[in-house]
Amino acid sequence: MENNRILPDELAAMAIFATVVEAGSLTLAAERLELSKSAVSKSLAWLEGKLAARLLQRTTRRQSLTEVGQAYFEHCRRMLAEAAEARQAVDRLHAEPVGVLRVSAPVSFGSQHVAPLLPELLARYPALQIDLVLNDHLVDLAEEGFDLAVRVSDQPADLLVARTLAPIRxxxxxxxxxxxxxxxxxxxxxxxxxxxxxxxxxxxxxxxxxxxxxxxxxxxxxxxxxxxxxxxxxxxxxxxxxxxxxxxxxxxxxxxxxxxxxxLQDYAVPPQTATAVYLPNRYQSPKLRAFIDFMRERMGAGQTTPSWDAWLTAK
Structure with a gap:
């Protein structure tokens, strides 16, 4: 089984071999790969030595696949196609809100003011799915597998990034x-x-x-x-x-x-803030960003009076 392991050097050599076949020459393959022709030639020689098989017949005018090379190339081509699809999948996830977003929220605030907004959010982003868990204990985002948590608190979120959603009176x-x-x-x-x-x-x-x-x-x-x-x-x-x-x-x-x-309105009850908190991450996913931006937009983000405080201006 140990001999069947594919190591990174061999994967790179397989990609170079497939590019040589598709390009039709070492020179064109080297240009596509932004490598020197000698580096491409050494990679092919190393791969043939690793496989103990001739993959390409090369002359000064042309190259052609051996029988072994033809069979091997088909697998290499599929490998590159899978790699390209993997890259495209990541690109799609970075381009638009896609997939499942796991969210924790307090029972009252979540049921009254987060859940009612979700139909509009999901209609705006059809490829997005929300897994909303309502509870009143502080979840550990990393330990419990949450992408973000909505919290109502007067304390800053240690070691977490926090975005204001609304003031809580x-x-x-x-x-x-x-x-x-x-x-x-x-x-x-x-x-x-x-x-x-x-x-x-x-x-x-x-x-x-x-x-x-x-x-x-x-x-x-x-x-x-x-x-x-x-x-x-x-x-x-x-x-x-x-x-x-x-x-x-x-x-x-x-x-x-x-x-x-x-x-007792002359005696202020200490306020709190509703925030969306998430783990620091250099690459903030579109689904996380879409959820936070949407909730901030609909709740006012502290810049406007939230809908539930309309009674204050109606007095």
Missing amino acids: WVICASPTYLARYGTPERPQDLSVHACLTYPLLTPSGVWPFMHDGQRIVMPVQGPLRTNSSVALMAACVGGAGLTRLPTFSCGNLLASGELVAV
């Missing part, structure tokens, strides 16, 4: 029914007497942070409901169970309709 909100019954908090300290609905994954220490006049305020909160589902949290809030802390990408439509009311 947070609000403390409640239903009009709850506020009519229990009053509207005017300061973060007022939350101590209110029912606060919490998401332990985001507030494991049981506090809500605020900023006011450049000062950070941390307010302990408690209430009748803790849940790991932002959908359940929002439904309970709409139903009047208490106050909660939500990203406006989830509740913007409810704020616009009046089903929820934002409170």
Whole structure:
């Protein structure tokens, strides 16, 4: 089996041999390959020695294939054709978005604002396929085989390239029914007497942070409901169970309709940013670039107010 291994030198010699046959002479083959005629001649001699067979009959006027050379040339020609197809496949992948793009995104943001845009993206690039995985833990792109991840965070992505998709604002909100019954908090300290609905994954220490006049305020909160589902949290809030802390990408439509009311707006909840992150790579693939550019275009990339914050300008 060891004797059947094809090493790089032999592959190069096979390509030179096939070019000589197709060109019809060593001189023309040397020009096509940008090699000296003597280098081409030495390669052919080395290959014939390696094979222990004569491939070409050469005279000063013409060259012709031997019987062995004819059979060998057919295989070499197919090898070069396969190599050309391999190059074309790479060229196609570099020219347009093609193939599968594996994307990770948070459950709420991904389902509400990434997934609804995918039909338009896929219609724009018919050769593109998206493998979208929704979860709320930080994936390891290299370890878990993701091309990119959409993240909502206030922390930079270490060792990753990050492109801004949109600003993420947070609000403390409640239903009009709850506020009519229990009053509207005017300061973060007022939350101590209110029912606060919490998401332990985001507030494991049981506090809500605020900023006011450049000062950070941390307010302990408690209430009748803790849940790991932002959908359940929002439904309970709409139903009047208490106050909660939500990203406006989830509740913007409810704020616009009046089903929820934002409170404590003079006390800013620290914002975050939605970013697309990917591993540093000198050769950014068209499918990766197309996805990021499209999402930035449709979400505003921080240059315009995202659609879910339209309620801010409608007030």
